[in-house]
Amino acid sequence: MHVILRGAAVVTAGALILAGGAGAASGAAPAARPVVSGITPAKVSTAGGGTVTIVGKGFADVSTVTFGELEATSFDVVSTTKITAVVPAGSGGAVPVTVTAADGDSLVTKTTVVTYRTPLGIDVSDNPVAKASGGPLVLTVTGGTIGATPQAFAKELISVLVNRVKAKASYIDEDQLAITVPAIPADSAEVTVVHDSIAGETATITLAPVVTSLSVKYSTLAGGVKTIVKVAGASIGDSTDFMFGGNAADCSKEGSVASPSFICWVPAAEEAGPVVVSFTSGSGVDSSYTSAAMFSYTDN
Known part of the structure; x- marks a missing residue:
């Protein structure tokens, strides 16, 4: 009986060693998935083409970078803690950015999300004219809506630049807004609608003497x-x-x-x-x- 118990103890010890695996026997650390800790900028254009910088750790043997379900147009692993990626075209809204490396996919957190915003243009087919002395001007926005209500407009975070200087803008309806043009001693001015940091195509308006x-x-x-x-x-x-x-x-x-x-x-x-x-x-x-x-x- 004594010999049998000794044999059982030996078998049990062997079973424990096998359950731990070779890694446990050698003391090796378990594999760690990549971690994304920040993305700059956090707002991107639905047209795509912009570049974001992704920072974190574990960026070794990266195979893909995705924005929602779309793969980045291209990406460059600068180091194990930094990636630059060209944003693919997408639709408006927030999407997670995921880095896939040899040890798995990065987890989604509030710091791994970018928000797509639609670049908005200005309809100049009717040749909008402002006074060179300054004053109000109504603009028709193209490329998307600025909000169905004044409250929705406020959430879209829309601003207007006149010759790269921010001008006061107010809501009229979902396609029109009013701006206050400053006094400009010129025959024309460049106007750009900025949708939550995403600038649309610049338009030229006439300034009348x-x-x-x-x-x-x-x-x-x-x-x-x-x-x-x-x-x-x-x-x-x-x-x-x-x-x-x-x-x-x-x-x-x-x-x-x-x-x-x-x-x-x-x-x-x-x-x-x-x-x-x-x-x-x-x-x-x-x-x-x-x-x-x-x-x-x-x-x-």
Whole structure:
């Protein structure tokens, strides 16, 4: 009986050794899957083509990088802790980014997600025109909606750049927004809609030269009154051809090159009533109507 118990003990010990496997016998650490700890930027375009940087650890023998169910267009393993990947085209919304390496797939956490945003453009088929002196302008957005309600619009995090400077933007409807264009002494400006950090295609809008003020707004039909005309537009210091309705005025420039004004002698008119003061900017563009350009002739 003593011998049998000793044999059983030997068998039992052998069974324990076999259950542990060769790795346990040698003391080797178990294989570790790759870990993604951060992705920059976290917002990407649905058009794809952008590059993100993935940081973490365990990036050895990486076989694939996926965005949701889509494989990266390409990727480069910079080191065992850093990967750069070209984003594939996708649809709007949040998707997990997964790194597959020799030891398995990375786990999904809140730090391994990117959000696809749709790049939005601007419809310029109707040639939107803003005043060179600044002011409101309505833009029609293309490429997607900006939200069915003002509340939805706020969640889309949409902003507008005019010549790369952020302009105030407000919601009109799901396809239109209003912006406040700053004063720009030029014939045109570049406008870009930014959808939660994703910039759309830049569009060009026209800036019209305008009269911004008249120091005197009334005269008898005889004219001869002096009025100071202030204008805005491209090369305004070289503005010419000042007209009061259909009558040419004699005008001379005064003030600085950056902010000139024009002393005009009101020409005579044949009929009483309102007329528009107009001019041609130094770049050869005719001014557009504004309420500030209204002048009135009276009978006495």
